[in-house]
Amino acid sequence: MNHPFDSACALDSVGPGRYRGHAPAAYWNMAGPFGGTTAAVLLRAALLEQPDGVEPVALTVNYCAALVQGGFEIDVRPQRSGKSVRHVSVELVQGDAIAASASVVLALRRDTWSCQTAKMPDVPPADAVPAMDAGERLPWLQRYEFRFVSGAMELQAQPFAEPRSARSVLWVADSPRRALDHLSLAALCDVFFVRVFQVRGTLVPAGTVTMTVHFHAAADEIAAQGDSPVLGVADAQTFTRNFGDQSAQLWSSRGRLLATSTQLAWFKA
Amino acid sequence: MNHPFDSACALDSVGPGRYRGHAPAAYWNMAGPFGGTTAAVLLRAALLEQPDGVEPVALTVNYCAALVQGGFEIDVRPQRSGKSVRHVSVELVQGDAIAASASVVLALRRDTWSCQTAKMPDVPPADAVPAMDAGERLPWLQRYEFRFVSGAMELQAQPFAEPRSARSVLWVADSPRRALDHLSLAALCDVFFVRVFQVRGTLVPAGTVTMTVHFHAAADEIAAQGDSPVLGVADAQTFTRNFGDQSAQLWSSRGRLLATSTQLAWFKA
Numbered sequence: 001m002n003h004p005f006d007s008a009c010a011l012d013s014v015g016p017g018r019y020r021g022h023a024p025a026a027y028w029n030m031a032g033p034f035g036g037t038t039a040a041v042l043l044r045a046a047l048l049e050q051p052d053g054v055e056p057v058a059l060t061v062n063y064c065a066a067l068v069q070g071g072f073e074i075d076v077r078p079q080r081s082g083k084s085v086r087h088v089s090v091e092l093v094q095g096d097a098i099a100a101s102a103s104v105v106l107a108l109r110r111d112t113w114s115c116q117t118a119k120m121p122d123v124p125p126a127d128a129v130p131a132m133d134a135g136e137r138l139p140w141l142q143r144y145e146f147r148f149v150s151g152a153m154e155l156q157a158q159p160f161a162e163p164r165s166a167r168s169v170l171w172v173a174d175s176p177r178r179a180l181d182h183l184s185l186a187a188l189c190d191v192f193f194v195r196v197f198q199v200r201g202t203l204v205p206a207g208t209v210t211m212t213v214h215f216h217a218a219a220d221e222i223a224a225q226g227d228s229p230v231l232g233v234a235d236a237q238t239f240t241r242n243f244g245d246q247s248a249q250l251w252s253s254r255g256r257l258l259a260t261s262t263q264l265a266w267f268k269a
Numbered sequence: 270m271n272h273p274f275d276s277a278c279a280l281d282s283v284g285p286g287r288y289r290g291h292a293p294a295a296y297w298n299m300a301g302p303f304g305g306t307t308a309a310v311l312l313r314a315a316l317l318e319q320p321d322g323v324e325p326v327a328l329t330v331n332y333c334a335a336l337v338q339g340g341f342e343i344d345v346r347p348q349r350s351g352k353s354v355r356h357v358s359v360e361l362v363q364g365d366a367i368a369a370s371a372s373v374v375l376a377l378r379r380d381t382w383s384c385q386t387a388k389m390p391d392v393p394p395a396d397a398v399p400a401m402d403a404g405e406r407l408p409w410l411q412r413y414e415f416r417f418v419s420g421a422m423e424l425q426a427q428p429f430a431e432p433r434s435a436r437s438v439l440w441v442a443d444s445p446r447r448a449l450d451h452l453s454l455a456a457l458c459d460v461f462f463v464r465v466f467q468v469r470g471t472l473v474p475a476g477t478v479t480m481t482v483h484f485h486a487a488a489d490e491i492a493a494q495g496d497s498p499v500l501g502v503a504d505a506q507t508f509t510r511n512f513g514d515q516s517a518q519l520w521s522s523r524g525r526l527l528a529t530s531t532q533l534a535w536f537k538a
Contacts, residue, residue, distance in 0.1 A: 064349035080333035
């Protein structure tokens with residue numbers, strides 16, 4: 001039986017650069033599926049007809065409207081293919097309207113000088129941190145193991161009297177476990193709860209409008225992580241006039257920065 | 270006479286959603302024009318046919334190939350227009366090939382709860398910091414006033430023995446001065462020298478492949494800055510296998526976070 005993440009990324013070819021997929025019930029969120037699987041299926045479509053060795057280095061996903069249950073189509077259009085870098089544009093159409101789009105930068109990565117200036121936080125190992133009880137209400141929460149080191153979300157009926165820190169540090173993995181790849185890494189970048197909930201301590205109408213992922217690890221380095229949890233660090237800089245940002249880092253268990261992301265989420269009131 | 274930045278953003282309508290512009294000699298860099306003006310002209314095209322009050326909140330620019338001297342065309346395609354958020358796709362074509370593309374998120378911004386969690390660095394005022402001598406070699410350097418508080422670039426024939434900090438803090442303004450708007454703010458997000466030069470202390474073949482800007486200030490808040498320099502903070506997290514990242518903040522002189530950006534730059538060797 002397929003892992004639910006692979007089922008969520010399943011695509012059938014229906015023409016040149018055109019694929020058909022299905023909004024994944026197993027990853028359903030409050031309105032539509034978890035944005036991480038949408039990011040992953042758009043990325044997968046961009047990769048399907050690429051030559052061997054071409055890997056994603058950057059992905060921007062624009063969430064134009066909530067997906068509804070049922071099928072969708074994805075159109076892939078190469079924009080430019082240079083010697084070492086390729087640009088691809090992808091659109092997800094549901095019911096004659098664009099529900100999501102992505103731009104993907106791909107490259108053949110070679111060994112170069114390297115230098116990691118960011119430092120992984122000093123945290124206990126994943127198996128020393130208890131897993132969050134995901135409850136049974138939201139399917140997508142059950143598709144991940146969340147082990148909060150700090151900044152677990154506390155929700156109340158009323159907002160906190162003073163805004164709290166936007167920072168969360170957690171070990172996170174697919175549930176059931178699945179070997180990490182670029183697709184699941186893209187999805188993991190969207191696994192952090194909307195920062196406006198975190199800072200205010202209450203739910204407000206909100207949703208991510210755009211997410212950008214930078215992949216800092218190549219396929220062999222990502223594969224080395226296997227199915228062990230990655231360390232996620234999420235934070236935010238500002239919330240104002242309907243929009244708040246979020247930045248995230250995803251670290252391998254050995255302290256390698258695998259991916260970073262930023263996103264902008266709309267919120268109301 | 271027009272400000273050179275406005276000339277760089279000038280577009281003539283040549284059909285529905287189609288515009289003609291010109292690669293700006295006044296902003297020429299080593300190969301092609303400064304990426305900031307390319308970002309600005311793509312953003313301007315996305316804004317041209319929007320209703321009053323609609324403002325940019327996010328912009329991702331993909332640099333597919335260096336622009337060459339001469340004209341270009343820009344195609345604007347609305348992807349989805351919701352009640353409060355709009356998504357627009359933009360492509361810049363030169364010589365029958367896509368040289369740059371952008372996705373733009375637009376919104377009508379309203380007053381909401383707000384909270385700025387990021388803090389502006391404590392720095393001397395702009396007029397207490399000497400301006401860098403931009404030399405006469407690269408036109409685009411002469412279009413900006415760079416006042417480095419820390420992390421001014423030091424270039425040598427040979428790389429530093431040990432990598433240095435990727436962080437730079439500087440006051441920066443258009444030269445000649447120009448009142449700040451969303452377009453110049455987008456361009457300013459690309460004004461930081463490629464971080465791989467900064468860390469290694471030497472020039473290597475390099476170029477930005479993608480940049481994402483989040484606008485945290487609305488038009489009235491940006492206008493309040495006038496033509497005073499903004500404080501830029503640039504940093505990086507990692508450089509590996511041909512790619513290095515960059516994050517940036519742009520602060521108003523009064524400590525308001527106006528925009529943040531991330532980019533990924535290709536480098537060789």
